[in-house]
Amino acid sequence: MMKHRIDVMIPEDELQAKVAELGRQITEHYQGTSELVLIGLLRGSCLFLADLSRHIDLPVSLDFMTASSYGNSTTSSREVRVLKDLDDEIKGKDVLIVEDIIDSGFTLSKIRDIISLREPKSLAICTLLNKPARREVQVPVEWTGFTIPDEFVVGYGIDYAQLYRNLRFIGKVIPLE
Numbered sequence: 001m002m003k004h005r006i007d008v009m010i011p012e013d014e015l016q017a018k019v020a021e022l023g024r025q026i027t028e029h030y031q032g033t034s035e036l037v038l039i040g041l042l043r044g045s046c047l048f049l050a051d052l053s054r055h056i057d058l059p060v061s062l063d064f065m066t067a068s069s070y071g072n073s074t075t076s077s078r079e080v081r082v083l084k085d086l087d088d089e090i091k092g093k094d095v096l097i098v099e100d101i102i103d104s105g106f107t108l109s110k111i112r113d114i115i116s117l118r119e120p121k122s123l124a125i126c127t128l129l130n131k132p133a134r135r136e137v138q139v140p141v142e143w144t145g146f147t148i149p150d151e152f153v154v155g156y157g158i159d160y161a162q163l164y165r166n167l168r169f170i171g172k173v174i175p176l177e
């Protein structure tokens with residue numbers, strides 16, 4: 001790991017206010033649903049999903065998928081591997097994919113396609129962070145927490161070499177020397 005420090009980009013209170021707001025919007029949008037399936041992409045989305053789900057006032061179920069493309073690098077391998085699939089069927093259900101960050105778009109476009117083929121009743125994406133400057137593949141996104149500049153971020157589920165996921169804020173990695 002290179003020498004670096006972490007600077008705060010989005011403080012905890014701003015993050016929590018936004019998560020609550022997203023929860024309110026999602027609750028309103030899916031009024032009347034019999035079940036909203038939240039799909040968390042492991043590992044990055046786990047903290048966001050845990051907080052967001054508690055701001056959604058609907059019948060919610062949780063399922064998880066693992067798709068890794070970065071490994072321990074700071075650039076995408078572009079090859080998205082599905083390491084763990086969903087446990088349950090989603091056919092005919094309202095499905096919301098919950099993601100921590102969209103960068104190149106490779107991860108979400110691949111996962112969206114895989115899930116879409118299973119014929120959910122509806123399919124939407126909620127991402128906490130969006131880095132549009134780095135997009136290589138377009139993906140439709142229904143809810144975005146924050147649009148951020150092209151910085152390598154960590155915290156609140158997002159790692160650098162598997163560390164920093166437990167930070168309560170979003171930080172940026174500043175290389176030293």
Ligand SMILES: O=P(O)(O)OC[C@H]1O[C@H](OP(=O)(O)OP(=O)(O)O)[C@H](O)[C@@H]1O
Pocket residue numbers: 041042043044045067068069070071076099100101102103104105106107108158159
């Ligand atoms: O838009 P992209 O360029 O594909 O990048 C975004 C993805 O990269 C990170 O996951 P990563 O593969 O590092 O695994 P992780 O969720 O376990 O940290 C992040 O959590 C997103 O899932």
Ligand SMILES: Nc1nc2[nH]cnc2c(=O)[nH]1
Pocket residue numbers: 070101102103104151152153154158159160
């Ligand atoms: N840690 C980290 N992982 C990413 N994966 C895609 N973009 C990022 C980022 O900015 N930070």
Ligand SMILES: [Mg+2]
Pocket residue numbers: 041042043044045067100
């Ligand atoms: Mg991820």
